[in-house]
Amino acid sequence: MVIRVMMLMVLLFVNNANAFFLDKQKTFIFVSFSMSDEALKSYFAESQKAGAQLVMRGLINNSFTQTKNKTMELGISFDIDPSLFEQYKIDVVPVIVIDDKKED
Numbered sequence: 001m002v003i004r005v006m007m008l009m010v011l012l013f014v015n016n017a018n019a020f021f022l023d024k025q026k027t028f029i030f031v032s033f034s035m036s037d038e039a040l041k042s043y044f045a046e047s048q049k050a051g052a053q054l055v056m057r058g059l060i061n062n063s064f065t066q067t068k069n070k071t072m073e074l075g076i077s078f079d080i081d082p083s084l085f086e087q088y089k090i091d092v093v094p095v096i097v098i099d100d101k102k103e104d
Helices: 004-018 037-049 065-073 082-087
Strands: 026-030 052-054 095-099
Touching: 026 037, 026 082, 037 052, 037 065
Parallel strands: 026 052
Antiparallel strands: 026 095
16 A cells, blocks of 8 residues: 555656646546545545545446435545546546657
């Protein structure tokens, strides 16, 4: 866990440095409720520092209520966007994607 967090911090530092030189760079951190609560809190905190977007594929047991309750319990927020998982071919989490493609 410590190595993952340290790796995340390095990647996010590099991402912030690159943001000065690249236009419209996006950083996504793909996570899941299958991860530990501490890991989710840690990735959320780092995403906030780096301006990254925390993304989940879907809801807990397809339930808005369960998902909302868990989110409030952990004190985190995230986007639910299964299309991003498909776009970047994400099959396992956690994954950090730095997309520096220029938009037209």
